[in-house]
Amino acid sequence: MPGIPARYGQTDPSQPSVHELPPLRYEGESVQVRIVVRRVDDLSWRARLVFGSEDPDVAPTTAEIFYADTEQDLWTCVYDLREHHVRDLYRSVAHD
Numbered sequence: 001m002p003g004i005p006a007r008y009g010q011t012d013p014s015q016p017s018v019h020e021l022p023p024l025r026y027e028g029e030s031v032q033v034r035i036v037v038r039r040v041d042d043l044s045w046r047a048r049l050v051f052g053s054e055d056p057d058v059a060p061t062t063a064e065i066f067y068a069d070t071e072q073d074l075w076t077c078v079y080d081l082r083e084h085h086v087r088d089l090y091r092s093v094a095h096d
Helices: 071-080 083-094
Strands: 017-026 029-039 045-051 066-068
Touching: 017 045, 017 083, 029 071, 029 083, 045 071, 045 083, 066 071
Parallel strands: none
Antiparallel strands: 017 029, 029 045, 045 066
């Protein structure tokens, strides 16, 4: 699953950065998928998925389920994620 792990112009990696991922097909509709990446106090990297809406406060969102010691390792985890996993994550946070 391709993402764009670039932090152009961003000087503080603890500030979350949002990256677009390929949209998800779910029940015949296209669902926008983004990943919010940040570095935490222990210098590890965390990320969560945000589905649909531009506003993460109202959009279905996972917890910070991605964790890695380096940003590159985090992106390796994201790249290894298959569409059926993303679909299951979306289904778990978007539907009761």
